[in-house]
Each structure stands twice: as C-alpha cells, then as structure tokens.
Amino acid sequence: xxxxxxxxxxxxxxxxxxxxxxxxxxxLTIGRDPACNIHLTDxxxxxxxxxVDHRAGRLRVQVEQxxxxxxxxxxxNLGHIELATGGDMLIASHLLRxxxxxxxxxxxxxxxxxxxxxxxxxDKSSERLFSLASVMPSKRLTAWLLVLLVLGVGLAWPIxxxxxxxxxxxxxxxxxxxxxxxxxxxxxxxxxHARLQHDCSACHVKPFESVRDTACLACHKDIHGxxxxxxxxxxQPELSGWGSFQLRVKQxxxxxxxxxxxxxxxxxxxxxxxxxxxxFCSDCHADLKAKLPDTRIGNVxxxxxxxxxxxxxxxxxxxxxxxxxxxxSLAAAPSEDSGLxxxxxxHLSHGNGVAQMxxxxxxxxxxxxxxxxxxxxxxxxxxxxxxxxxxxxxxxMCHSLAFERVGGTLRTLRHGEPDQVVADLREYYRGRxxxxxxxxxxxxxxxxGSAVDYEERVRFAAGAAAAGSADRAIRAVFSPGGAxxxxxxxxxxxxxxxxxxxxxxxxxxxxxxxxxxxxxxHATESCQTCHQAEHSQSASDVMLPGIxxxxxxxxxxxxxxxxxxxxxxxxxxxxxxxxxxMVIRQRVRGxxxxxxxxxxxxxxxPGGDSRAGPDPAR
Amino acid sequence: xxxxEVARTGGAxxxxxxxxxxxxxLRHKSFFWLKVSVALCAVATLAYLLVDQQPRPxxxxxxxxxxxxxxxLLILWLTLLGLRKRAxxxxxxxxxxxxxxxxxxxxxxxxxxxxxxGFQLGWNVHSLAYGLMMLVILSGIxxxxxxxxxxxxxxxxxxxxxxxxxIDTVMKLDRQLQNAAxxxxxxxxxIVRRSxxxxxxxxxTLRRISGANARCPTxxxxxxxxxxxxxASGQEVEAIETVIGLLERKxxxxxxxxxxxxxxxxxxxWLYVHVPLTFALIAALVAHIVSVFFYW
Numbered sequence: 001x002x003x004x005x006x007x008x009x010x011x012x013x014x015x016x017x018x019x020x021x022x023x024x025x026x027x028l029t030i031g032r033d034p035a036c037n038i039h040l041t042d043x044x045x046x047x048x049x050x051x052v053d054h055r056a057g058r059l060r061v062q063v064e065q066x067x068x069x070x071x072x073x074x075x076x077n078l079g080h081i082e083l084a085t086g087g088d089m090l091i092a093s094h095l096l097r098x099x100x101x102x103x104x105x106x107x108x109x110x111x112x113x114x115x116x117x118x119x120x121x122x123d124k125s126s127e128r129l130f131s132l133a134s135v136m137p138s139k140r141l142t143a144w145l146l147v148l149l150v151l152g153v154g155l156a157w158p159i160x161x162x163x164x165x166x167x168x169x170x171x172x173x174x175x176x177x178x179x180x181x182x183x184x185x186x187x188x189x190x191x192x193h194a195r196l197q198h199d200c201s202a203c204h205v206k207p208f209e210s211v212r213d214t215a216c217l218a219c220h221k222d223i224h225g226x227x228x229x230x231x232x233x234x235x236q237p238e239l240s241g242w243g244s245f246q247l248r249v250k251q252x253x254x255x256x257x258x259x260x261x262x263x264x265x266x267x268x269x270x271x272x273x274x275x276x277x278x279x280f281c282s283d284c285h286a287d288l289k290a291k292l293p294d295t296r297i298g299n300v301x302x303x304x305x306x307x308x309x310x311x312x313x314x315x316x317x318x319x320x321x322x323x324x325x326x327x328x329s330l331a332a333a334p335s336e337d338s339g340l341x342x343x344x345x346x347h348l349s350h351g352n353g354v355a356q357m358x359x360x361x362x363x364x365x366x367x368x369x370x371x372x373x374x375x376x377x378x379x380x381x382x383x384x385x386x387x388x389x390x391x392x393x394x395x396x397m398c399h400s401l402a403f404e405r406v407g408g409t410l411r412t413l414r415h416g417e418p419d420q421v422v423a424d425l426r427e428y429y430r431g432r433x434x435x436x437x438x439x440x441x442x443x444x445x446x447x448x449g450s451a452v453d454y455e456e457r458v459r460f461a462a463g464a465a466a467a468g469s470a471d472r473a474i475r476a477v478f479s480p481g482g483a484x485x486x487x488x489x490x491x492x493x494x495x496x497x498x499x500x501x502x503x504x505x506x507x508x509x510x511x512x513x514x515x516x517x518x519x520x521x522h523a524t525e526s527c528q529t530c531h532q533a534e535h536s537q538s539a540s541d542v543m544l545p546g547i548x549x550x551x552x553x554x555x556x557x558x559x560x561x562x563x564x565x566x567x568x569x570x571x572x573x574x575x576x577x578x579x580x581x582m583v584i585r586q587r588v589r590g591x592x593x594x595x596x597x598x599x600x601x602x603x604x605x606p607g608g609d610s611r612a613g614p615d616p617a618r
Numbered sequence: 619x620x621x622x623e624v625a626r627t628g629g630a631x632x633x634x635x636x637x638x639x640x641x642x643x644l645r646h647k648s649f650f651w652l653k654v655s656v657a658l659c660a661v662a663t664l665a666y667l668l669v670d671q672q673p674r675p676x677x678x679x680x681x682x683x684x685x686x687x688x689x690x691l692l693i694l695w696l697t698l699l700g701l702r703k704r705a706x707x708x709x710x711x712x713x714x715x716x717x718x719x720x721x722x723x724x725x726x727x728x729x730x731x732x733x734x735x736g737f738q739l740g741w742n743v744h745s746l747a748y749g750l751m752m753l754v755i756l757s758g759i760x761x762x763x764x765x766x767x768x769x770x771x772x773x774x775x776x777x778x779x780x781x782x783x784x785i786d787t788v789m790k791l792d793r794q795l796q797n798a799a800x801x802x803x804x805x806x807x808x809i810v811r812r813s814x815x816x817x818x819x820x821x822x823t824l825r826r827i828s829g830a831n832a833r834c835p836t837x838x839x840x841x842x843x844x845x846x847x848x849x850a851s852g853q854e855v856e857a858i859e860t861v862i863g864l865l866e867r868k869x870x871x872x873x874x875x876x877x878x879x880x881x882x883x884x885x886x887x888w889l890y891v892h893v894p895l896t897f898a899l900i901a902a903l904v905a906h907i908v909s910v911f912f913y914w
Contacts, residue, residue: 010790126781129819130879132886136823139893146898150750154743154905159912183743184909186677204913211914246680254914265673269738274673 001026001054001106005038008113026054028110030091038112040094049091054108057083059098083108090115158183165201175199187267194270203266209254216260224574232258235284235291263573275582278302278557281567302556303565309547312511323506330547335540339505341487342539347371349534357398365397373527380509383520384579388507391415401483404428413483418500421484422474429470474498511544515570516580644762646718655722659729662688666733675736677744685734689727690903693751696724697896724758727751743909747902750895757891764885772881775874784875788818791868798864801857806846810861813839813868818875826883829876836872840865 003023010016029036031048040049050063059081063069070090071079081087086100099109128134161180175198182198189197196202203215217223226232239247247257263280264273284291286301298308309331316326317337328334347354348371355370362368367375376394377386389395392415402410403425414420476482478490478500489503528534530545555561568582578584662685671679677686699720706713731751739745776784792814799810812835831837843865847858 010786126785129785130781130882132823132826132883132890134819135821135826136887136890139890142890142894143897146894147901150746150898150901151905154746154902155908158743158909162912181913183741184913185740185742186744187738187740200913207912208914249680265678267678268673268676271673 002108003028003037004107004109006109006111008111028052030096038096038110040091040112045092045094050089052081054083057103059083059087059108061089154183162201162207165199185267188269189266190268190273191270193266210256211259211261213260216264224576226573226575229258231292232284235288237283237287272585273581275566275585276568276573278566281571281573300567303554303567304551304556304559304561307547310512310515310544312542312544313508313513314511314542315506315508318504321504323504325508330542330544334542335538336508336542338507338539339489339503340539341489344533344536344539344541344543346537347376348373354398361398373531373533379519384518385509386519388509395487399483399487413477416502418478418484418502421477422498422500425474425477426470429473471498474500511542513577514575516572516583517570518579518583643714643717643721646714651715651719651722654719655726658723658726662730662733671736675733676738677734677736679736682734682736685730689731689734690907692723692727692730693899693903696720696727697900700893700896721758721762724755728755743902743905747899747906750899750902754892754895754899757888757895761888761892764888768881768885772878772885775877775881779874781878784871784878787871788868788875791864791871795861795864795868798857798860801853802861803854806843806858806861809839809842810865813865816872818872818879821876821879823883823887826879827887829880831873831876834869834872836865836869840869 002025005021005023007019007021008016009019023037028038028051029048030038030040030045030050030052032040032045033047036048046064046067048064049067050061050069053060053062061069061071061076061079061081063077068075068077069079070076070088071081072087081089081098083098083101084103086098089096089098093114095111095113095115097111097113099111101108158181165179175195177198179198179200181200184200185197188194203211205212205215250257263276282301285297286299286306288295288297289299300307309329311327311329312334313325313327314334314336315323315338316328316334317324318339323337326334346352349355350370358367358371358375359369365375376389378393379385380387391399396415400410401413401415403413404411411424413424475498478484484490484500484502488505491501491503493499493501522530530549531543533543536543551561553561554563554565557564557566559565568580570580572580574581665681666675669679669681671681676682699716702716703713708714731748735744735748739748779787795810795814799807802810816835840862843858843862847855847862850858
C-alpha cells in the first residue's frame with residue numbers, strides 16, 4: 001500500500017505547480033515537523049497534528065489530543081474516510097484531498113494544497129472591493145438624507161413660517177426681512193406690489209384657497225368695478241367646448257372665474273401689464289344688446305368698423321340756473337344751449353370788422369391777421385382739453401364794458417351782475433346833466449374798435465343822459481344793440497320794472513365721459529381738421545367730429561390705418577374719469593392726472609358744473 | 619432563449635427571439651421610443667408656440683399645468699425602472715423595451731419640463747425641482763455614454779484573470795517579498811514593508827476615477843531599491859535584485875488592479891448621482907406641488 005502525495009502550489013501568475021511524492025506503507029503522518037510525511041508550514045498546525053491509517057478499505061484519522069481537523073466539513077478528533085468515496089481534510093490553511101480509490105488499488109492519491117486564508121470569502125468580497133460600493137456611502141442612505149433635506153427646507157420650513165405669521169398679532173414687524181415661505185414664490189411681484197414680497201399672506205390668506213378679490217379690495221378700496229356682477233355674468237359670451245372644459249377644470253381646482261388676478265396676474269416679474277386685447281371687451285360687447293336688452297350701450301366689436309357714432313353729453317336746456325345735460329348721438333345732429341350768442345364764423349373771418357380789429361389789437365394781444373382759435377381757447381394745464389372761455393380772460397380783450405373814465409381808471413359795467421349794472425348806471429346819472437353824444441350810445445358798443453377808445457364809450461353814456469333818464473340807458477344796455485344783449489339772452493323784466501336778468505351760461509369741458517380723448521397727441525393737426533368752426537354761424541352748433549373723422553386715421557386692433565386702436569386706447573375696464581390705464585402705462589408712467597377744470601361760475605357766469613353728467617349708462 | 623420563446627408561444631411568432639442577434643436598448647425596435655420621444659417633444663413645442671399664454675408663458679398657465687402634469691407622470695414612471703429592472707422579462711414589455719423607453723422619454727423631459735417652466739427660473743423650490751431633474755438627466759446621459767464603451771475596456775483590462783485572481787496575485791507576491799526581504803537590513807526591510815502594507819482598494823472615489831498612482835508605496839519602494847542596489851555589495855546585491863524583480867511584478871499587478879478600479883468607478887459613479895438625486899427630485903416635486911396648492 002502507498003500514498004501518492006501531490007503538493008500543489010500556485011505561481012504569482014496563478015500557474016499551478018505540482019510536486020509529487022510517494023509514501024510507502026499504511027500510515028501517513030501530518031504535521032509541522034519536517035519528519036512528517038506531509039509537512040505543513042503553517043504555524044496553526046501542530047508538530048505532529050494527525051495520523052492517517054489504512055485499514056480494510058477505509059482510512060482512520062486520529063488527531064493529537066486537544067486538536068481537531070475538519071473532515072468533510074465536520075470538526076473531529078477522530079474519524080474515518082471511505083476509500084471508495086474519498087474525502088477532504090482541512091487542517092488550518094491546508095486542504096488534503098483524499099481521492100476516491102477503487103477497491104483493489106494499492107495507491108491512495110492525496111492532493112495537498114494551501115487554501116489561502118478565507119479564499120472563499122475573498123471570492124465574494126472581491127466583487128465588492130472592486131466596486132465603488134466599498135468606498136461610497138450607500139445610495140439608499142444618500143437618497144434618504146437628500147429627501148429629508150429637500151422636504152425640510154422646501155416644505156416644512158415655509159409652512160412653519162406661514163404658521164408663525166398667523167399666530168403673531170403684529171404681522172407688520174416681519175415684513176422687513178426674508179420669510180421662509182418666499183422660497184415658494186414662483187417669480188418677482190410686479191413693481192406696484194414689490195413691497196409685499198415678504199408678506200405672502202397679504203394675498204394668500206387661507207392655505208389651499210385661491211387668492212380672492214377680498215384680498216385685493218382690502219387695499220384697493222376705491223377701485224371701480226366694471227358693472228353689476230349679476231349683469232356682468234349675464235353678458236358673458238357662450239363658452240366654446242374648450243372654454244367650458246377649461247372652466248370646469250378651474251372650478252374643480254377651486255378657481256372661481258372673474259377674479260381680479262385673472263387679468264392682474266402676479267409673480268411674473270417686475271413687468272408692466274400687457275395692453276388689454278380687444279377680444280377681452282368684444283367677447284361681451286359685440287353682442288351685448290342680445291344678452292342685456294335694456295342696456296343703453298351699443299354693440300361694439302371693433303373701432304374701425306363696428307362702433308356706434310359718438311354720443312357726447314350736451315347742454316340740452318336749462319332748469320332755472322341748472323343746465324340740463326343729455327347724451328345724444330352726433331348722428332342726430334344735436335344742438336347745444338350754452339346760453340351764449342357766438343358765431344364762430346364771424347370771429348374767424350379774415351375779411352370783416354373782427355379781422356380788422358384783430359389787426360389793430362394784434363400788438364397788444366398777439367393776434368395775427370385774423371382771430372385764430374388759440375386766441376380765445378386756452379389749454380388746460382395738462383393739455384388734454386381746453387378751458388371754458390371767460391369774459392374776463394377772453395371776450396374782454398375786444399368787448400370792453402367801460403363807460404366812464406375817472407382819472408386814469410376806466411369804470412366798467414360789472415359782468416355777471418345785472419343788478420349792479422342797473423345800480424351803477426342809476427348812480428352815474430344821479431344829479432348830472434351831460435351833453436348828448438352825436439351817436440346813440442349803444443351802437444358805439446357794436447364797433448368795439450379799440451380798447452383805448454375811451455371817449456367813444458364815455459359818449460355812449462352821455463348820449464343816454466341826453467335823453468334825460470337813467471332808465472333809458474338801462475333799457476338800451478339790455479336791448480338789441482345794447483352791450484349785454486349782443487352776447488347774452490336777456491330775460492325781460494315785468495312791465496314797469498327794470499329788473500333785467502341774464503340767462504345763465506355754461507360750457508362743457510368734456511363731452512365724452514365714457515371715452516378718453518387727449519388733444520396733445522393730436523397737436524400735429526390743425527383745429528379745423530376736426531372742428532368745422534369757420535362755417536359755424538351759431539353757438540348752438542356742436543362742432544365735435546364724428547367717428548368717421550377719427551376713422552380716417554384710427555382703425556381697430558388690427559387695421560391698415562395709420563393708428564391701430566384697441567378699445568383700451570380710449571376706454572378703461574375700471575371706468576373712471578381719468579386717462580385709460582393703457583395710455584398711462586404707455587406714456588405717462590406716473591400718477592393718473594385728471595384735467596383741471598374751470599367752472600362756469602368762476603368765469604363770471606352762473607351755470608352748472610360743466611363736468612356733471614348723468615349717471616353712467618349701462 | 620429565442621427557441622424557448624417560439625416554443626412557448628406555440629410558434630405564433632415567426633421572427634427570431636431577441637437573443638438571436640444582439641440589439642442594444644438604444645436601438646431597440648429600430649429606435650421606436652426615440653421616435654415616440656421626438657414626437658412628444660415636437661407636439662409640446664408646437665403647442666407652446668401656438669397657445670397664447672397670458673401674460674407670458676409660465677407654469678401657471680393652462681398649458682403650463684398640462685406640461686407639468688405630463689412631466690410629473692413621466693418622472694414617476696421613469697423612477698419605476700428601479701423596481702422594474704429587478705424583474706427581467708422578454709417580449710413587448712421586456713426590460714429592454716422598458717429601458718429604451720426610460721432613456722428616450724427621460725431625455726424628452728428636458729423639452730417638456732423646460733416648456734412647463736416657461737423659461738422662468740429663480741431661487742425657489744420650483745426651480746430646485748427643475749435643477750435636480752436636469753442633474754438626474756445629465757447623469758443619465760453620462761451613464762449611457764460610459765455604458766457604450768467602458769464594459770469592453772473593463773473586460774480587456776482583466777487580461778483573462780478573474781478579480782480574485784488579481785487580488786491573489788498581489789497577495790502571493792507579498793508573501794514572496796516577505797521571504798526575499800529576509801536578508802535585507804532594517805532600513806531596507808522598512809521600504810519593502812511599506813509596499814507590503816499598501817492597500818490598493820483603500821483608494822477613495824476620486825483616486826479610483828483618476829487612476830492616480832503618485833502615492834503608490836510599491837513604486838516608491840521600487841525606485842528606492844534600485845537606488846540602493848547601486849550602493850550595495852556582495853550577497854546583498856542578490857537579495858536586492860530578487861526584491862526588485864518581485865516589486866516590478868507587484869507594480870504591474872497593482873497597475874492592472876488600478877486600471878480595473880478606474881474603469882469600474884467610471885462605470886458606476888453616475889448611479890451614485892442618478893439614484894439619490896432622483897429621490898431628492900421626487901421630494902422637491904412634492905414640495906413644488908404642495909406649495910403651489912398651499913398658496914393656490
């Protein structure tokens with residue numbers, strides 16, 4: 001019997017090196033002692049660790065007292081290996097593999113190999129050693145940490161800021177500095193709302209509820225609505241399929257339609273609100289009559305081709321001292337009762353006495369060859385409109401009321417006070433005997449040739465005196481040809497009385513109260529382009545241009561005309577008397593200014609507030 | 619697998635199964651998902667140009683909400699690849715088809731979500747979600763690009779060895795070095811011992827990726843021993859020569875390991891960005907959506 005021992009080792013490159021040896025006999029000794037048949041150079045192996053004896057087809061393994069070997073996976077002190085099946089014996093780091101030996105063979109093959117410490121373990125761990133997983137923190141841990149960080153900063157912190165603000169009574173204190181819920185702001189607020197940037201709750205009042213108009217109205221207390229909400233709702237256009245789908249989605253997400261922020265969107269950066277598109281108005285107004293039959297507003301779809309004729313507010317008559325205003329279409333050729341007599345054509349003529357006088361007075365008042373519009377009509381300070389003409393500022397340049405010279409001063413009849421005129425004339429004639437003038441006085445007033453022509457005026461009064469009566473002079477002043485009668489409507493006194501009255505006078509400063517017109521941008525045109533004053537024989541002519549005149553330059557939103565004009569150029573959604581918001585944004589970029597208006601009373605005449613008009617028609 | 623497929627479906631399929639000729643997930647079904655993705659982007663862009671968003675394009679317009687919802691659903695579905703990849707199947711909804719869709723639909727998010735933002739970005743949670751999404755997509759693009767070439771390089775770098783064998787080689791050389799260094803004096807053994815104590819796997823992520831070996835103790839020991847060889851005499855020269863030979867072999871073995879580590883790190887590093895940032899992105903989306911409705 002013999003053991004055939006193959007000692008297997010590996011070169012550095014992994015090549016297998018086999019050293020065979022042969023041990024005769026039935027016994028095999030294993031240990032660290034070089035005298036052993038199998039010499040294992042491992043400090044964990046005892047000098048004489050184990051012996052293997054061949055006995056009748058099996059090998060008896062006996063290990064030194066107190067030591068063990070691993071035989072086929074079992075730690076033993078004493079064991080057997082069947083020759084027919086063979087077996088593995090592990091001693092410390094060495095594996096002895098007893099090969100299966102057929103019966104009758106007299107050689108038992110044994111492979112001796114050093115299995116490096118935990119090589120089996122290395123196999124598994126080498127994958128990990130080579131992988132980044134051995135040096136990187138685990139993906140799961142990183143993911144959890146990042147999730148907590150993001151939710152903490154992006155969700156918990158802002159919610160905490162919101163709750164704190166609501167618990168605190170003194171909210172204003174926190175507006176000065178950064179609040180965590182600003183992390184939720186999707187963009188800068190508009191320039192007008194920039195001061196609210198730290199106070200999200202100014203608009204976002206309740207969590208999970210969309211911004212409501214009440215939040216806007218808390219500050220914007222005096223903003224005009226567009227109309228009765230009920231009527232506005234009725235005027236809404238029929239929704240298309242897509243439109244009603246959008247509406248349903250909005251309602252599902254608790255976004256009621258028609259809120260302020262539908263137009264006044266926020267968090268879009270410090271930008272200006274875009275011009276209101278025409279369809280925003282025409283959606284309702286193109287067919288308004290059908291939806292609101294009682295409306296007084298005509299259907300409008302486009303300024304260029306679907307806009308009613310202008311309907312200015314004119315003075316239709318008088319109720320005692322109060323003017324009666326009426327809104328009337330220019331198509332109906334309205335006339336106006338301002339209470340004054342004034343033929344524009346005569347005053348603008350180049351070839352009559354007025355022109356002659358203008359030339360004579362030109363050096364004093366800056367007139368040209370004839371009177372021009374600007375000689376009487378003075379712009380309002382903002383240049384948008386014109387101030388009402390006044391006796392004192394405008395008419396009296398030519399129409400003097402002087403009747404006596406006292407030293408260097410001219411005495412004039414008091415304008416606007418007929419009682420005083422009567423009294424002054426009586427006083428003038430009291431106890432005097434004056435020579436009669438060659439011509440009858442009042443006619444002298446009809447040629448007010450010169451402001452320095454005192455004598456002529458004084459003679460007028462003297463002429464009256466020649467008749468021997470103040471009464472006669474008074475009657476002359478208030479009668480055809482008299483100083484008052486030429487321009488004013490005189491209300492005759494009861495018989496036997498000299499209590500003459502003058503009908504009140506008023507001029508509208510603004511005719512179109514629902515639309516905006518500014519004279520400044522139109523300064524490139526002459527006045528006559530729009531106002532046919534040189535042909536007007538009567539003060540009752542309403543010389544406003546019709547829409548056809550405007551349309552020679554202005555078209556609708558999309559037009560081939562020189563000036564594209566959407567509704568917002570003249571009208572505001574939030575109606576007020578001022579400049580339309582779009583015009584302000586485009587040009588003024590500042591405070592909304594209303595026109596400074598001189599009242600008729602200030603001009604020395606009784607009369608109503610020319611700006612007063614009927615309630616806005618719907 | 620192809621034969622199995624045919625057998626299982628009772629011969630209903632006439633084409634060869636997927637295993638017959640390799641078609642990567644990028645070319646899957648002749649770029650079917652690329653076409654889907656391009657179509658999606660085209661529709662989104664066209665709608666962006668045609669839809670009148672007042673006062674300006676933003677996530678808060680009707681179009682913005684539509685794109686946002688689409689983006690959210692896509693992101694959640696893309697994340698499911700992490701679950702799906704653990705179950706490999708074949709056929710129409712094979713893992714390969716799923717991966718192909720993951721890549722191309724993921725790329726389409728760049729267009730869809732950018733249009734959702736209306737190009738409004740700022741320092742807020744909304745843009746945080748956008749930024750995280752872009753980082754995830756960028757890391758994904760990197761991942762695809764390295765998957766294209768690096769696996770072959772990884773295979774080549776092994777020189778027909780298994781990874782345990784690579785480690786084992788170094789360990790054996792270490793044992794031999796220990797023996798060979800016995801005759802050397804104290805100072806020289808110290809140099810050798812530094813090489814023995816070297817742990818190539820201790821290199822961190824950056825050193826692995828860079829493949830840097832400037833601090834390699836074995837290289838330094840080699841240089842030092844070569845210098846000492848010139849000064850040594852007699853028996854010592856022989857011992858030093860043996861050590862130098864062993865150090866040269868160890869150095870080569872280490873270089874192979876380092877190259878392998880480098881390629882493996884390049885191949886794996888993107889997932890350490892892609893996966894955790896995906897979850898950070900989902901958290902940011904939660905914050906984004908909750909905040910929108912909180913301040914509705």
